Amino acid sequence: MPTVRNWQLGREMSYPYDARFPSRQFAFVFNINRCIACQSCTMACKSTWTFNKGQEHMWWANVETKPYGGYPQWWDARILARLEEANPAGQVWGGAPADARFGPYGVFEGTTIFEAAATTLTPDSARVLGYLPADDEWNAPNIYEDNPVGKRGVRNQLDPTGEQLPEHKTWFFYLARICNHCSYPACLAACPRKAIYKRPEDGIVLLDQAECRGYRKCVEACPYKKSMYRGNTRTSEKCIACFPRVEGTDPETGGEPMETRCMAACIGQIRMQGLVQIAADGTWAEDRQNPLYYLVHVAKVALPLYPQFGTQPNGYYIPPRWVPRPYLRQMFGPGVDQAIDSYVNPSRELLAVLQLFRRSNRIIDRYEIQEGPKVYEGSLRGRKVELFNDTVIAFGRSGREIFRTTIEEPIHVRTNAHANSI
Amino acid sequence: MSEIVWAPDVVEESVLLAERRLPPADARAFRRQRDRIYRELEPDRREVRFQTLHLEWFRRLRLAAILEQTIEAHGAVLQRVRGCAVARARSNREAGADLVDASQAGSDTDRRPMLLLQVMPAALLDPAALAGWLQHELMHVSDMLDPAFGYQRTLPSSPDDPVAGNIVRDRYRVLWDVSIDGRLARAGRDIGAKRAVRAFEFAATFRMLGDRLPEVFDDWFDRVQPTHGRILAVAGNPGGRPVDAGRCPVCRLPTGAPFDSAAGLTAPVEALVRANHPGWRAEHGLCLQCRDLYEARHADFARARGLHDAGRLEVAAPHPIPIE
Amino acid sequence: MPYADPESDDPQELVGVELPGSEAQTREMAAAFAEEFAQLGYTRAQILALYRRAEYAGAHRAWRLLGEDQIVRVVDESLAVWGRIRRVVIDAPACGAPDPPTWVRRRS
Numbered sequence: 001m002p003t004v005r006n007w008q009l010g011r012e013m014s015y016p017y018d019a020r021f022p023s024r025q026f027a028f029v030f031n032i033n034r035c036i037a038c039q040s041c042t043m044a045c046k047s048t049w050t051f052n053k054g055q056e057h058m059w060w061a062n063v064e065t066k067p068y069g070g071y072p073q074w075w076d077a078r079i080l081a082r083l084e085e086a087n088p089a090g091q092v093w094g095g096a097p098a099d100a101r102f103g104p105y106g107v108f109e110g111t112t113i114f115e116a117a118a119t120t121l122t123p124d125s126a127r128v129l130g131y132l133p134a135d136d137e138w139n140a141p142n143i144y145e146d147n148p149v150g151k152r153g154v155r156n157q158l159d160p161t162g163e164q165l166p167e168h169k170t171w172f173f174y175l176a177r178i179c180n181h182c183s184y185p186a187c188l189a190a191c192p193r194k195a196i197y198k199r200p201e202d203g204i205v206l207l208d209q210a211e212c213r214g215y216r217k218c219v220e221a222c223p224y225k226k227s228m229y230r231g232n233t234r235t236s237e238k239c240i241a242c243f244p245r246v247e248g249t250d251p252e253t254g255g256e257p258m259e260t261r262c263m264a265a266c267i268g269q270i271r272m273q274g275l276v277q278i279a280a281d282g283t284w285a286e287d288r289q290n291p292l293y294y295l296v297h298v299a300k301v302a303l304p305l306y307p308q309f310g311t312q313p314n315g316y317y318i319p320p321r322w323v324p325r326p327y328l329r330q331m332f333g334p335g336v337d338q339a340i341d342s343y344v345n346p347s348r349e350l351l352a353v354l355q356l357f358r359r360s361n362r363i364i365d366r367y368e369i370q371e372g373p374k375v376y377e378g379s380l381r382g383r384k385v386e387l388f389n390d391t392v393i394a395f396g397r398s399g400r401e402i403f404r405t406t407i408e409e410p411i412h413v414r415t416n417a418h419a420n421s422i
Numbered sequence: 423m424s425e426i427v428w429a430p431d432v433v434e435e436s437v438l439l440a441e442r443r444l445p446p447a448d449a450r451a452f453r454r455q456r457d458r459i460y461r462e463l464e465p466d467r468r469e470v471r472f473q474t475l476h477l478e479w480f481r482r483l484r485l486a487a488i489l490e491q492t493i494e495a496h497g498a499v500l501q502r503v504r505g506c507a508v509a510r511a512r513s514n515r516e517a518g519a520d521l522v523d524a525s526q527a528g529s530d531t532d533r534r535p536m537l538l539l540q541v542m543p544a545a546l547l548d549p550a551a552l553a554g555w556l557q558h559e560l561m562h563v564s565d566m567l568d569p570a571f572g573y574q575r576t577l578p579s580s581p582d583d584p585v586a587g588n589i590v591r592d593r594y595r596v597l598w599d600v601s602i603d604g605r606l607a608r609a610g611r612d613i614g615a616k617r618a619v620r621a622f623e624f625a626a627t628f629r630m631l632g633d634r635l636p637e638v639f640d641d642w643f644d645r646v647q648p649t650h651g652r653i654l655a656v657a658g659n660p661g662g663r664p665v666d667a668g669r670c671p672v673c674r675l676p677t678g679a680p681f682d683s684a685a686g687l688t689a690p691v692e693a694l695v696r697a698n699h700p701g702w703r704a705e706h707g708l709c710l711q712c713r714d715l716y717e718a719r720h721a722d723f724a725r726a727r728g729l730h731d732a733g734r735l736e737v738a739a740p741h742p743i744p745i746e
Numbered sequence: 747m748p749y750a751d752p753e754s755d756d757p758q759e760l761v762g763v764e765l766p767g768s769e770a771q772t773r774e775m776a777a778a779f780a781e782e783f784a785q786l787g788y789t790r791a792q793i794l795a796l797y798r799r800a801e802y803a804g805a806h807r808a809w810r811l812l813g814e815d816q817i818v819r820v821v822d823e824s825l826a827v828w829g830r831i832r833r834v835v836i837d838a839p840a841c842g843a844p845d846p847p848t849w850v851r852r853r854s
Contacts, residue, residue, distance in 0.1 A: 033782050065803065135512040234460075322778055407831045
C-alpha cells in the first residue's frame with residue numbers, strides 16, 4: 001500500500017492510493033462555543049438536497065448533542081472502539097506540538113483506520129476499518145439527546161420541567177457536522193467501483209451516481225458516517241458541499257464563490273467556510289491573511305475532528321471551553337489545551353477574525369485589519385479584556401472587498417448610583 | 423396455509439448483509455449479476471429485475487430456511503391462519519408476530535387471519551437467535567388463536583383512568599411472556615437464560631407482591647396454564663384482594679384497589695373529609711389516594727396552625743378543624 | 747417524543763451513563779454562552795431566554811442547576827463588557843452596482 005504524508009498526524013501513513021492534492025481545498029471552521037443546536041443548518045441542507053423519496057433517513061448536515069448524541073447513533077464511539085480493539089491502549093499521541101504546518105499537534109503513534117484494516121481484516125475487505133450502521137441507528141436522529149422522557153399518557157407535549165427521568169446530568173455541547181471532504185477520504189479508498197473522486201480544483205469529494213452500484217463500502221468505511229445508502233435508487237449519496245455555490249455559479253454573487261447552504265443558514269454565527277491553498281506536499285500553503293489559515297495554523301484555535309482516524313478531515317472546530325479536557329483531547333487531538341487557552345484569552349487579531357464569521361454568504365479569501373483606538377479595558381471573570389475599535393475588512397476571491405466590520409461607538413453605562421440622574 | 427410472502431426489502435437487505443459473508447467467488451458472481459441491472463433505465467423493469475435477483479439469492483443462500491421450518495413446525499398455528507407475511511422491522515421494538523384480521527386484509531371467503539411477522543433483516547443471519555425468538559412469538563400467536571385461551575385484542579380500560587389501562591397492559595405483557603417461556607421450558611425447548619430475564623421483569627412489575635414474589639413467579643413459570651381471563655385477573659389485581667369495582671365515595675373516581683374502611687383515620691382527618699363532603703360517613707370508606715390526600719392536608723393545616731401560634735405566620739390557619 | 751419508560755435493551759433508547767461533571771464546568775458553560783451571545787449583540791432578554799427555555803438543553807440545565815440569580819449575574823457580567831460595543835457590518839457595493847455605489851450599513 002502506498003504511503004502518504006498526513007500533516008495532522010505528523011507522520012506518514014499507508015493509504016490505498018498515492019497522494020493527489022487539489023490546488024485549493026474546501027475547508028470550514030465551526031465555533032462550537034456558540035452552537036445552540038437550532039438545527040437551521042440541518043434544515044437548510046435537508047430542504048435543498050435530501051427531501052426526496054428514499055432520502056428520509058439522510059441528514060448530510062446534522063447537529064448532535066454530545067456526549068450522548070450521534071447520527072447515526074454512537075458513530076464515533078463505535079469506530080473508536082473498533083480502533084481500540086485493533087490497537088489496545090496504543091491510540092496515543094507522542095512528540096511535541098510543532099510550530100509548523102506539518103505535525104502541529106505532535107505525532108500520532110496509534111493506528112489509523114487504514115492501518116488497522118491491514119492488520120485486522122481479511123484481504124478482500126482490507127482497505128478501511130469500519131462498520132455498517134443498522135437501520136435503527138440511522139433512524140430518529142437526536143432522539144433522547146436533550147429532552148427527558150415525557151410523562152406517561154401525556155402526548156405531544158414536552159415535560160416542561162423534565163422531572164421524569166432519565167435526564168442527563170452532565171455538560172453538553174452541540175457538534176454540528178457535515179462531510180469533512182477529507183484529504184484522504186475513507187469512502188474513496190473503499191469504493192470498489194472508483195465512483196468517488198476528489199475534485200482537483202477545490203478538493204470537494206463527490207460520489208458519481210452513474211458509477212455507484214450500491215456496494216455500501218463507502219458507508220461502511222467513512223468513519224464520520226457521512227456517506228449514506230438510498231434504498232430506492234440503490235446508490236449511496238453524500239454531501240456535495242453545495243458545489244455550485246462554491247464554484248460561484250449562483251447569480252447572486254456575480255462569480256464570487258459562495259458559502260454552502262448550511263453555512264449561510266447558521267443563525268448562531270458559528271460557521272466559516274473557505275477554500276485554502278494547498279502546497280505541493282499536501283500541507284496548507286502559507287496564506288497568512290486567509291481567515292481559515294489564521295484560525296488553524298496561526299492562532300491554532302481550530303482543530304480537526306478525530307484526526308486519529310487518519311483521513312485528514314477538512315472540518316475544524318473551536319472546541320467548547322467548558323468540556324472536560326480528556327474528552328476533548330480524544331475528539332480533537334492534543335491541540336485542545338492550546339486552542340482553548342487562545343480562545344479564552346484572545347489576541348487582538350483573533351478577536352478581529354472572529355468578527356468575520358457569518359457576516360456574508362461570500363467565501364472570504366483574505367482579510368485585513370485597520371487598527372483603531374482602544375475603547376475598553378477591564379476584566380471579566382478574572383481575565384483581562386481589551387477592546388479596540390479595529391476595522392476588519394473581508395475580501396473575496398476576486399480581490400474585491402465583500403464587507404467590513406467596525407464598532408459603532410462605545411455605549412457608556414451609568415452605574416446604578418447615577419441611574420436616572422440628569 | 424399458502425406460501426410465506428416476503429417483503430422485497432427484507433429479502434434485499436438480508437441478501438446484501440449475507441453477501442459480506444460469502445466466499446469471494448460467490449460474492450463476485452452476485453455482484454456481476456446485480457451490477458448489470460443498473461444498466462436498465464426503465465424504472466419498473468429495473469425494480470422487477472432487482473427483486474427477482476435478490477429473491478433468487480435469498481433462496482440460494484437459504485436465508486428463509488429457519489423461519490420457514492419453525493413456522494411449519496407449528497402446524498396448529500398454520501391451520502388457523504390464511505397466510506403469513508414477513509415485513510421489515512426497523513428496530514427490535516418493531517419486531518414481533520401479530521395477526522391481521524381477515525376484514526382488515528380484505529378477505530373474500532376465507533375469514534381466517536393473516537400471520538404477520540416483522541423481523542429485522544439482520545436477524546435472518548443468526549439462525550439460533552431467530553429460532554428462539556420465533557418459538558416465543560409463535561407461542562403468542564398460538565395463544566391468540568386458541569379458543570381455550572380466549573384472547574381478546576382490547577383490554578378493558580377506563581376513560582377516567584388511562585394510566586390504569588397502561589399499567590394493566592404492561593402487567594399483562596410480562597405475565598404472558600413469563601408463561602410462554604415457562605411453557606417452552608416445560609416442553610423441553612432451550613430458552614437459554616430467559617428464566618432469569620423474565621424473573622427480573624416480573625420482579626420489576628409486581629413489586630407489590632413483596633415476599634410472595636418468587637413463589638408467584640415460579641407458579642407462573644412452572645405450572646400455570648394461562649388463559650386470557652386468568653392473566654387479566656392477575657394483571658388487574660395482582661394482590662388477589664377482593665376488588666370493589668365501584669367508585670370512591672369521596673373522589674368519585676374508579677379504583678382498582680379495594681376501598682379502605684375509614685378505620686384508623688384520626689378524628690380531625692375524618693372531620694376534614696366531612697367538611698368537604700358533608701354526606702360522607704366513615705363507614706363509607708375511601709380510596710387510598712383520598713386517604714393520603716386528606717392526611718397530608720391535615721398535616722399541612724396542623725403545621726400552619728403551629729407556625730401561626732408561634733407567631734411565625736401572620737395569616738391564620740385556613741381551616742377551623744381542631745388540631746389534635 | 748417517547749411516552750414510555752426506557753427499555754435498556756432497545757438500541758433506539760438512551761443509555762444513561764453518568765459522566766463526570768462539576769459545578770465549575772456548569773458555570774463555565776453558562777459563562778461561555780453568555781459571552782458568546784453578548785458578543786453577537788444579543789440583548790439581555792434574548793440571552794436570558796436561551797437559559798430559561800428547556801429547548802436549549804445545555805444552557806437550560808445550567809439555569810436549573812445554578813438558579814436564575816446566578817445566571818442573571820453571569821449574563822450581566824458578560825454584557826457589562828461585550829454589551830458596551832455594537833459592531834456594524836458595512837457591505838461593499840454589489841458588483842456592477844449603479845453609480846454612486848451603495849454601501850449598506852447594518853448591525854451585526
